[in-house]
Amino acid sequence: MSESSDPEVMSGFGGDEDDGLRIEFYGGRGMSAVPIAFFIIWAIAQTALWRISDETGLVAGMLIGLIVGMFFVKGNWKSYANTIFEGMTQPVAVTAIVAWIWAGMFAELLQDGGFVGGLVWLADVGGIGAGLFPAATFVLAALFTTGIGTGYGATIAFVTLFFPAGVLLGANPILMFGAILSGAIFGDNLAPVSDTTIVSAVTQDSDIGGVVASRFKYALAAAIPALIGYILVGGTIGGALDIAAEAQEIFVAESEPIGLVHLASMGVVIATAVAGRHIVEAISWGIVVAVASNLLLGLTTIGDIVTFNAPADAPFAEPLAGLPILEIVDDPDAVGVGGSILEGASGFFELSILVLLIIAAAQIMIRGGAFQAILDWSLENLATNVRNAELTMVGSSALINAIITINTAAEVAIGPYISKIGERFNLNGYRRANILDAQTAALGYIFPWSGGVLVGFAAMQDLPNQYDWFETAMIVNPIEVVPFVFHGWLLVLVFVLAAITGFGREYLIDRESDEVARI
Amino acid sequence: MSIFSKYLKGWSLRTTHPTLQPGTEINVFLAEYDPGEDAALALVGDTRLYVSGTEPEHVGKRVRVAVREFQPDESVGHGEFVEVVGESSYAG
Numbered sequence: 201m202s203e204s205s206d207p208e209v210m211s212g213f214g215g216d217e218d219d220g221l222r223i224e225f226y227g228g229r230g231m232s233a234v235p236i237a238f239f240i241i242w243a244i245a246q247t248a249l250w251r252i253s254d255e256t257g258l259v260a261g262m263l264i265g266l267i268v269g270m271f272f273v274k275g276n277w278k279s280y281a282n283t284i285f286e287g288m289t290q291p292v293a294v295t296a297i298v299a300w301i302w303a304g305m306f307a308e309l310l311q312d313g314g315f316v317g318g319l320v321w322l323a324d325v326g327g328i329g330a331g332l333f334p335a336a337t338f339v340l341a342a343l344f345t346t347g348i349g350t351g352y353g354a355t356i357a358f359v360t361l362f363f364p365a366g367v368l369l370g371a372n373p374i375l376m377f378g379a380i381l382s383g384a385i386f387g388d389n390l391a392p393v394s395d396t397t398i399v400s401a402v403t404q405d406s407d408i409g410g411v412v413a414s415r416f417k418y419a420l421a422a423a424i425p426a427l428i429g430y431i432l433v434g435g436t437i438g439g440a441l442d443i444a445a446e447a448q449e450i451f452v453a454e455s456e457p458i459g460l461v462h463l464a465s466m467g468v469v470i471a472t473a474v475a476g477r478h479i480v481e482a483i484s485w486g487i488v489v490a491v492a493s494n495l496l497l498g499l500t501t502i503g504d505i506v507t508f509n510a511p512a513d514a515p516f517a518e519p520l521a522g523l524p525i526l527e528i529v530d531d532p533d534a535v536g537v538g539g540s541i542l543e544g545a546s547g548f549f550e551l552s553i554l555v556l557l558i559i560a561a562a563q564i565m566i567r568g569g570a571f572q573a574i575l576d577w578s579l580e581n582l583a584t585n586v587r588n589a590e591l592t593m594v595g596s597s598a599l600i601n602a603i604i605t606i607n608t609a610a611e612v613a614i615g616p617y618i619s620k621i622g623e624r625f626n627l628n629g630y631r632r633a634n635i636l637d638a639q640t641a642a643l644g645y646i647f648p649w650s651g652g653v654l655v656g657f658a659a660m661q662d663l664p665n666q667y668d669w670f671e672t673a674m675i676v677n678p679i680e681v682v683p684f685v686f687h688g689w690l691l692v693l694v695f696v697l698a699a700i701t702g703f704g705r706e707y708l709i710d711r712e713s714d715e716v717a718r719i
Numbered sequence: 720m721s722i723f724s725k726y727l728k729g730w731s732l733r734t735t736h737p738t739l740q741p742g743t744e745i746n747v748f749l750a751e752y753d754p755g756e757d758a759a760l761a762l763v764g765d766t767r768l769y770v771s772g773t774e775p776e777h778v779g780k781r782v783r784v785a786v787r788e789f790q791p792d793e794s795v796g797h798g799e800f801v802e803v804v805g806e807s808s809y810a811g
Contacts, residue, residue: 404808414729417729585735585765586762587735619808623779624748624762626748626761626762626763626764629808630729702732702733702735703733704730705764706729708748
């Protein structure tokens with residue numbers, strides 16, 4: 201998911217089971233899953249059955265789920281209410297939101313600076329047609345995410361920039377979205393600066409460098425067939441039929457290479473992130489370079505970046521009308537602040553609220569004991585030998601990541617149990633960390649309520665306003681992309697096969713991981 | 720171990736019943752205490768290693784064990800407790 205290079209940020213999701221609030225439910229521990237279960241049913245009904253892709257609707261579903269869950273609480277409801285606050289203030293959730301907003305501003309600046317046009321020009325000149333575009337997108341998204349360590353940020357950037365370029369050239373929108381999510385998974389799983397990588401290493405008491413080196417084989421085993429998949433499916437599946445051939449030709453003809461200057465903006469983000477700087481700092485430097493490039497090369501005006509639309513009767517409107525960031529408007533509805541910076545950030549405001557509520561519901565499930573009940577049952581009944589133990593580790597970390605929207609939060613919650621099961625069979629820290637992180641990265645970008653899918657979907661909402669040819673119907677319904685996140689599914693499959701065959705399995709007697717340390 | 724060799728480690732299929740070498744010392748986590756054997760049990764995969772000289776409170780800890788004997792057919796070994804070398808990464 202998003203990046204936070206500071207392991208402290210990851211501490212404490214769910215907290216110590218013994219030092220926090222306890223909530224008792226009528227019907228037993230399992231009933232604490234009611235809010236999350238209600239939300240998932242709502243999300244499936246809304247997005248899959250009725251094809252309503254509306255984040256605000258999901259917010260309503262989660263709010264109602266939280267209220268419904270309260271009626272099953274024994275005794276005073278105060279502890280339930282306090283747990284909602286406890287969940288919403290988890291550092292992992294806030295970290296993700298910060299990364300989204302920063303990435304949103306950055307991607308919008310690049311989009312307004314003509315980067316999409318540059319990509320279309322490059323693809324046209326390089327002969328990368330619609331068939332190969334998803335595969336190329338997968339590779340570039342994987343490299344970009346591995347560089348910056350935030351799969352969410354990469355998803356926002358690529359949905360804003362590569363997605364419209366690919367769709368325009370005739371690539372299938374669903375496949376394009378799947379390729380972007382797959383690239384994000386690859387980087388989230390492998391990047392040393394990714395917070396899921398750090399959490400997997402820290403919770404399994406292993407050094408980050410060793411963890412990354414040991415998971416390379418699994419990542420490659422999934423990425424190669426995923427790439428082949430995007431090449432093959434890209435060559436056979438059709439694109440968006442609604443784009444008029446004329447509009448496509450005009451856009452391609454008008455595309456100019458100048459927008460590719462923003463490769464430097466992306467490069468600055470990667471370089472600073474790889475140098476160990478915090479992601480907020482890294483993207484901020486990218487924003488600075490993007491703004492400077494846009495202004496110096498005349499790609500946008502300063503008013504395009506930030507603009508104040510003031511009414512004519514405002515006291516200082518007329519005297520300051522000469523300012524490039526001030527515009528006087530007659531229409532009362534047009535009054536407000538606009539520009540790339542605000543538009544880029546505001547696209548994620550609703551999603552931020554939704555994610556905070558989901559994390560609150562997940563916290564109720566943890567405090568109410570449903571989470572513990574699932575794990576206790578799996579320890580007693582499933583992890584009966586080392587092969588089953590590894591399959592249980594794969595299954596439980598996949599399940600929790602499929603339920604909790606922010607995958608780092610899920611990973612922090614499940615980490616101790618993966619450690620417990622793995623240590624029982626003396627699996628070393630690298631193996632445990634790899635099993636944990638692969639499911640965390642993969643399942644965080646597959647289902648419609650996954651953070652990666654939601655953030656990509658949110659980034660798509662603005663595209664019809666950006667391009668005349670981009671129809672609302674081209675926005676991918678989150679449920680449709682599920683089967684096309686090839687790298688995610690393959691990564692899970694690789695670990696199921698690895699558990700069954702023993703591929704990559706290492707015991708403590710084979711090798712002990714080094715001390716936990718940063719990179 | 721060099722960085723390069725770290726990338727190459729583990730490209731193989733590892734058995735569920737690893738072999739233990741008598742006369743060597745290994746570090747293992749203790750899974751449970753078996754009063755009948757008066758020893759703690761360590762599971763290395765599905766290989767069982769009974770560790771004498773241990774107490775019930777050693778369960779869950781990482782300990783150094785001197786391997787005394789090993790029966791490959793049954794994948795069962797016996798060893799002597801040497802010392803506690805570490806804790807679980809999850810002490811809860």
